Amino acid sequence: MISKTWETLLVVKLLWIIPAIPMLAAGVLALTPRGYRRMAASLAIGSMVLAFLFSCLAFYATMIPLPYSEAWRQSYNVPWFDIGHETVRVGWVLDPLSALMLAMVTFVGTCIFVFSTGYMAEDENFTRFFGFLTLFAGAMLGLIISNSLLLLFICWELVGLASYLLIGFWFHKPSAAAAAKKAFMTTRIGDLGLLIGMVWLYSETGTLLFYDGGFGCLETKALIGLVTPAISGGTLAVTGIALLIFCGAIGKSGQFPLHVWLPDAMEGPTPVSALIHAATMVAAGVFLVGRMLPLMGADMILFSGSSPTLYIVAMVGSFTALFAALIAVAQTDIKRILAYSTVSQLGYMMMAIGVGGYPAAIFHLLTHAFFKALLFLGSGSVIHGCHHEQDIRRMGGIAGSMKITFATYAVGMMALSGVPFFFSGFWSKEAILHAALTWTPSMLPFIFGLCGAFLTAFYMTRMMGYVFFGNYRGDSCHAPHESPATMTVPLVILAVFAVLLGFAGTSFWPWCQSYLTAQRVRFGWEEFLHAWPLTGGSIAMVAAGIGLGWKLYISRPVGGADAPDILETMHPKIYNCLKNKFFVDEFYAATWVRWCGAFASVSDWMERFVWGGMMRGAAFFTACLALLNSETDERVVNGSFDGGCKVLKASSGKLSLFQNGKAQRYLCVIGAAFALLLLALEMGVKL
């Protein structure tokens, strides 16, 4: 037993290697000339595979002490630098959460990297692309393992930077550049909250380390310390900090109201979308909330069992889940549908954390990562096959010509929709809904979640109908074609996992959930049978969604590329509202942006008229005085003064010659001044 603990410790000490490998690769790739495409690709993929192997090792190391040992969470801290008497320390932590995330990110990342070699094959900035990708992956891995909010924040910002670079990768497209900027700015709003929360947390607890042998900010001592003044002094520091940190998660995970950047981020290359939406960036927000869960739920003590923070988290999450699913129903861009679907699914995860189903949330994060990566890569394959066409109205009927893509895409779609029993999405969604049902404060999350499940099934079926069934409605000269093996093989791998992964967290054998909470896994049908009414209900919802979609879009093929959507013919107003994403962007444009503009114009007006007016008034006053003065001069002081003025003018003209732009003249003056200074000094000394 001792030796095994020692093994774990060594793994923890060397955990930094995992993010360091892709980071190093990114550094090398940054210096690689454009021509070395093969080397760049193999370096990037090699670094990811290596990181994956190390992650597996770390994963294995966390399995050893489970489930009966104390050593299930290991952290290792090193001093970084000193400020005054404070030593800032950073470190890394290895626990089931980070181990699972590491394995997931590196595995999905590898698949996406391989896919990219096919998808980006014709891009001239191939090496740069892989440089950014590896930077992104490295930053994300660093974020996962960090045991300090400071280190996490640094990696968080690095992830943001890399996403900015990647979304704007085709920066010559104005829309891509704008989307990159939008993503960066929007997430920055959330990050500001995170930063303030971090500073506040530091001032309250004096540490930013999560786990530090009992002294970390997520451990009992610090939490009690945080809560105690709140009881006596009535401050709500802990709630404030938690909500501020949640702000960061809202921005990063695209929760309402900061979700606007996520669909726009589809301007980046498709592998980037897959990476952002499946494995790295958006998962970071959920991961942050999951990591900070002890802090998030700390105010439970104050409010007799129900935490307002978690309440807000649950509400924001469930609302986002429904809201984004509604929007997704009326979109026509294949990647945007998936983007809204991601927003919706992230809402599910947030909701799950809020309602106390933290293991369910992380399990859903995992399964979602796989099938969403699969869907994005599949859509990438479709887009590639349809010659960079993204509008689903211009696709259709390509099931025959792209068989592998179709099959894998269907698996992804069913996993996302939650088709029962054989697909991973079903089990994770079930767990979330179960958690929501048992939550006492409110039934809203459960209802929203159920509606979301229906809508998800519906819009995914709609998308399948548009893309794969009916007739091909695109440019008839270019028939769609199947993608190369570098793109289809990752699809197949991901599809396999999208199916298999579900069985790691079924309600009759909840291995993943037990693993995350470090308990012994129990096998038994009781839970499953006990939840049967709920399961039946959600299966019914899914069936209804798929059935409706089938009826509207598949049984009766879509007419033509420009024919209105069936929903549009039925309810044009609602459809329009959904199509325009509930006018959130417009709302922001009308409010925030307008207000900022208005404030700017007000400032401008103030500048022009108020301050300027004052200045002009003063000038006028001075001019009047001057006129008076000159009149007096004219009358009182005669030509003698004029003569003096003339002399002054002439001499000033002479003086202005000094400012003639000639360096030598300046130097002359400096030299003379120096000589005079010396003279003065000598005189002074002698006196």
Next chain:
Amino acid sequence: MIQPLHACLILSSLLFCIGLAGVLARHNTILMLIGVELMLNAANVNFIAFWRYGAWAGQSAGVMFAIFSIAVAAAEIAVGLALVILIFRHVRTTSIDRVDGMKG
């Protein structure tokens, strides 16, 4: 009889002023750079002179400063001449009088 330290200092003062005169009176940028080099070397003479004749025994700071100063001067002349060449390409002259874009 004049002290050797004084002699060195006077020599360096004169050298400095010859350099200064070159910088002030000549209108060719390269010549101005030559003048600057002379001024820098005058400073070096002071370093060495104080090391040799100063009252602080056993310290090598003067020599060290001179060595670093030589290195810095080399960097300075390289960059300076590169600038001169660049300016020459733009205005086709090396006369400082033509380079008066900073006129007030």
Next chain:
Amino acid sequence: MNELFSEWVRRAVETLSEMLRNPDQAPVVGKAFIVSVFPEFLQGVVGAFISIAALISVFGGLFALLTLMERKGLGRIQNRPGPNRVGPFGILQPVADGLKMLTKEDIVPFRADAFLHFIAPVILVMMSLLTLAVIPYGRNMAPIELDSALLFFFAAGACTELAVFLAGWASRNKYSLLGAMRAIAQMISYELPLLLASFSAVLLVGSLSLVSIVDSQGGFMLGVLPKWNVLTPWGFVGFIIFMIGAFAESNRSPFDLPEAESELIAGHLTEYSGFKYALFFMAEYIGMLAISGLAVTLFLGGWHAPVPFLGWVPSYCWFFAKLLTLACFFIWVRATLPRLRADQLMALAWKCLIPLSFINLGVTVFWHYSAAWSFAMALPARWGIAFLALAVPYTFLARQLGTKKTFARRTYRFAE
């Protein structure tokens, strides 16, 4: 008076017998005797003059010998007799050459800068001779024992560049100027590998003094193998780099681009004739001898004997034997290798020699620190590691030198 004279004779005889008894130190003893004749305040100056006179006469003789050797050697290699008319086997040829040079008309081109035209060869010869001053020619036989002798050598060598420029510029001839520019670019480029290669020797000894560098190479390993620097991995590589640099530095074939007759007539020598030309000629040969002398000092053990049982041969004999061997090597290379192209020249210096000499410096450091290794296979291990550290980069550097660069076909236009 008589007593003084007899005293002098007695000491002269003593000195002579001392010189005969110990031929190794004969020049030192002789010099000390001559200096002692003069009054105290003149002794320093006289000593300097003796050294200068010895250097000029020895190297003047060597210069003459070398010109003959070069012409004869080139002739033999090219399968022709070489000069064979003046004197037996043509050995008086240098005398005839000298007479010819001295009696030729000294032409100064119209509008040339006459003063600079005159001063350039003088500076060149002066600086070449100056570099000779610090080389230890034998035991206790360095004309000046400087603490920073190597720096002096290179400082004086650097001045020759200025002289070459002067020669090119003062002639008012575009070929002269072009040749001079080429020569300077080449000399500056190759000064770096030259310096870096010699620094590896400096690094190990920890001194810039050539005397101590030679002293450190005395003795024998395993009783037979001399402890010369060239017999270590870094020394071997350093020696090769140094020799390549030396060829370029003295503008000798295959680096004789500045004087490429087919392109530039004779480079900066175009407008020189008569005695000035002879001076240039002399400076070139003396420079060659000086840099060979430095190579001998740094890498070939200076005046140390190669085998223990020949230790009785006077030290300066060994030095000059090695020097002449290197000089013959120069001649041999000249007869063998074709001239490089200008871009190849620069590529060789900057892309191959300089990186390699940096690596060589690193290997020298390794050699220094691994000297403390005491396990059984220490020596083979040191050799192996050093060999790998040098051979692997060398293969890469050499491979990327072999340019696949293709040039557009040259078209020659003739006057029509």
Next chain:
Amino acid sequence: MSISFIIISMIILLGAAAAVSFSNLIHCALSLAVAMVGLAMLYLHLGAEFVGFTQVLVYVGAVSIVVLFAILLTRPAPFSPGVHVPWHGRVTGILVAGLVAGMLVGAVLGTPLTSHVGQRVITVKQIGMELMTTYAAPLEIVGLLLTAALMGAVILAAPENGEKKP
């Protein structure tokens, strides 16, 4: 003050004066080299052997060559109108320099300083030890500076893309 010091000073001052007063730029650069050699001799005279040789190596071997190259590269086109140099600018410059010289010399002479007599030597070994211990940081910085200057000079002086070679 010895005779050798006077001779060396004369070389330095005359060289420097020539360097800034010749009309032919090449002659100026060569005079600069002479002045630098004089300075090196002064350093040798003062016992700073290493600095003296470094001075020759850097200034005569490198700086003056670079200056000469720059002069050749920036020669005005033939038949270009010469720049008219106003005489008063020249006179002002010399006057100011003279003024500064007078003040400096006055200041030096007016300051009581005692000269340390007796030999002072600094060996190369000492310099090396100092460079690696006390002055390690400046050494690194100078290395960085030289690298930066080298690259900067190359980038500045390299002809821009598409530009015709001057």
